[in-house]
Amino acid sequence: MRPLTGKRVLITRAHPGAETLANRLTALGAEVVLAPTIAIEPIADPAPLFAQVARLTAADWVVITSPTAARLWALCTGTVTVPARLAAIGEATAAELRSQGLPVAFTGARATGAALASSLLSLGPTGRFLLPRSDKAVADLPIKLRSAGADVIECDLYRTVSRPWTADEVRAVGAGVDAVTVMSPSALDGLLSQPGVTLWLSRARLVAMGPTTASAVTARLGRPDAVADPPSIEALIASLCAVLGHTGG
Known part of the structure; x- marks a missing residue:
């Protein structure tokens, strides 16, 4: 059976x-x-996100915190060259990024925002952290990064609606x-x-x-x-x- x-x-x-x-x-x-x-709705106006992407350098991180965010990040950025490194919260998110043809520089060992923040901070001095994610994403990741003095930019990538x-x-x-x-x-x-x-x-x-x-x-x-x-x-x-x-x- x-x-x-x-x-x-x-x-x-x-x-x-x-x-x-x-x-x-x-x-x-x-x-x-x-x-x-729930339903996932991509943001209607990606201009604020693109404005932040244009400021990124090779010292910065783009932190992706879900497979949905990974898929929509790839869709939104398309052929745009993004110099920053990609970090994934866990293996499922990293796998989705790779399936979209995007290289992953860091994958969290434990898929929580707080754990990912600790791991990223342990890598040493870095640039900014761009967090493209849901408008209802849990706040533990940016809170912990900012508490350590990091420069964190949060951008809505999609809306999560009931x-x-x-x-x-x-x-x-x-x-x-x-x-x-x-x-x-x-x-x-x-x-x-x-x-x-x-x-x-x-x-x-x-x-x-x-x-x-x-x-x-x-x-x-x-x-x-x-x-x-x-x-x-x-x-x-x-x-x-x-x-x-x-x-x-």
């Missing part, structure tokens, strides 16, 4: 990206319910799920804003992607049933198999 046979798993991740996880879970026997709780479920999605989720995957604090906010969520959420196992999301879950709902750490699809799937009672096929 496949490890997730007979289990219904809710994916709250925004498109694109949700399909890859859905296909992996389906291959393991799960019945996947796709109901994104996405109301359609009537079909509400019915599909309301029929019951065995587990819920939460990929980010914003996805959690979107989940908790959905109608009727309190009627079924306490009966489902909640798996958080990474320690940052786990902290957000703990603050709102108590400790999650499992945390994918490091935050990767492989770790998330392993966590789902563990909490749903199967460890092998």
Whole structure:
């Protein structure tokens, strides 16, 4: 028997990206319910971002903190030559940057903003840090960099907005799920804003992607049933198999 046979798993991740996880879970026997709780909207006016990019030098860093930011950074900058070095918060983000043909000079060992800040600061004197990311990104990274005296420039690369479920999605989720995957604090906010969520959420196992999301879950709902750490699809799937009672096929 496949490890997730007979289990219904809710994916709250925004498109694109949700399909890859859905296909992996389906291959393991799960019945996947796709109901994104957030939507990603690229910034309407990239001029402020381009103005900051034009100021970058080889001594500076561009710090990318999610696969979504990696994809949109590549799309936004296109053929523009960016002399600064690229840093990725973790392996998943680094992999997305490389898939876009962008070299990664540094990858964080633990995918949290605070840990990445400590690692970057340990590299010694540097120039500016440009942080192109979501308008709702967690503030731990810039706070820690600035507390050490670093010159930090934050630029919105995209907006993260709550996405109301359609009537079909509400019915599909309301029929019951065995587990819920939460990929980010914003996805959690979107989940908790959905109608009727309190009627079924306490009966489902909640798996958080990474320690940052786990902290957000703990603050709102108590400790999650499992945390994918490091935050990767492989770790998330392993966590789902563990909490749903199967460890092998």
